[in-house]
Amino acid sequence: MGSLGGINAPVENLNWHQWDRVLVVVAHPDDPEYGLSVAVKEWTHAGVEVSYLLLTHGEAGIQGMDPSITGPLRAAEQQAACDQVGVTNLTILHHPDSMLVYGLNLRKDIARVIRVRTPNAVVVANFEVEAYGGLNQADHRVAGLAGVDAVRDAANPWAQPELLAAGLEPWGADTILIAGHPNPTHEMPVSKESVDAGVSSLQAHKEYLAALPDHPKPEVFIPEALKTDVGYAVTFRVFGR
Template sequence: MTEHTDQLEPMPTDWQRALAVVAHPDDLEYGCAAAVADWTDGGREVVYLLATRGEAGIDTLGPAECAPLREAEQRASAAVVGVSTVEFLDHRDGVIEYGVDLRRDIAAAIRRHRPELVVTLNHRDTWGPGPGGYWNTPDHRAVGRAVLDAAADAGNRWIFPELISEQGLEPWNGVRWVAVAGSHTPTHAADARPGLERSVKSLLEHRAYIEALTDEEPESYVRTFLTTNAERAAARFGGRPAVSFEVFPR
């Protein structure tokens, strides 16, 4: 496998509002919470939008019991990194469908919150380059692709005109970048060091999910996962542990 040796560009900093859109509670905490912590410390506003409540994520809990638990964990997790607004779209966990309904819901959120930066998670078929990469989940693929499309939909008044007539949501063409966390072809990075400890605490708020996922001690598991990923990106970011993103400018 060919190693990428080109250096990653620093993430843009000339923005004030970001909207982070992912499929499940914990996706952002595994993906980019260290960067979010640093952004909010700098006075920027970040809003989280979750397509589901993660109700299919714990085998030992039925969806009706699991959904409010994972929602509460997500809100607590977001608060650790300075995010106070967390919204849920209530698509069904595990069977999210890419299509106009999902695009409309995300475009509506973009029009409501008017971000300059939109963040999502890996939308490609695999984690890591194929053929050795792990297969990505349908939910991640559907939401990531819909986010990339909805960033354009949000600015076009003739796509989803009902957002204007029914919800009063005027077009927003101010999205300047869509940044994809967890991509195996990153272009940019954010220094993970200022927010790394809070990213560990943020992911640990998903304790019920983590305890069902692994037999490892939760803090050891979380710290190892996040620090390993940050250090892996350091070789392409001047030796600094980092959160990497594939940035699509608009």
């Protein structure tokens, strides 16, 4: 997905200590592991329940490997990555990798999980066209925008009445966080132990990283990306409380 980049003078520290549950919505296995998982480890260590929702299995992500093999492999690697940072709820949907389509069906699938998990905060990745030093991948853009819109859908009983008919009551998350945004509003100080866990979570994607020989080493670029003058921090652009 690309690194989170350096700390860019955010306005204030993220006030998360009253949260009970967080939902992370991303497109592929490995997408949470480029710095965001460091914040996840900080949350779970404090007792916050963090759930991951992946919209695809990442089956198109390893060149030279058949998608029927790649999808289960990457799902298993994502579970191993979750284990490194204390994520106990992993849901992977079956939308097609590299062909993710923005629309009501995708929003409904995300809204359904929001109503099931009832998070205080929903985290998505940067969905700008330009991101991570280049042009953002199409699935990342779709996933982020659909995730943001699904937060509103999940809170509106009239937006998707079939969810209400299925017994899923509306749920309004208080906060939306965008990870990897070039203009963050908040920073979240994190410990060296959480940084190390975040590094291990990316290293858990062994086969995926092995197929990318020019990929920077996680133990080098993640600490460097999150380093501040006084320690380490993950940054977000935050909407809501």
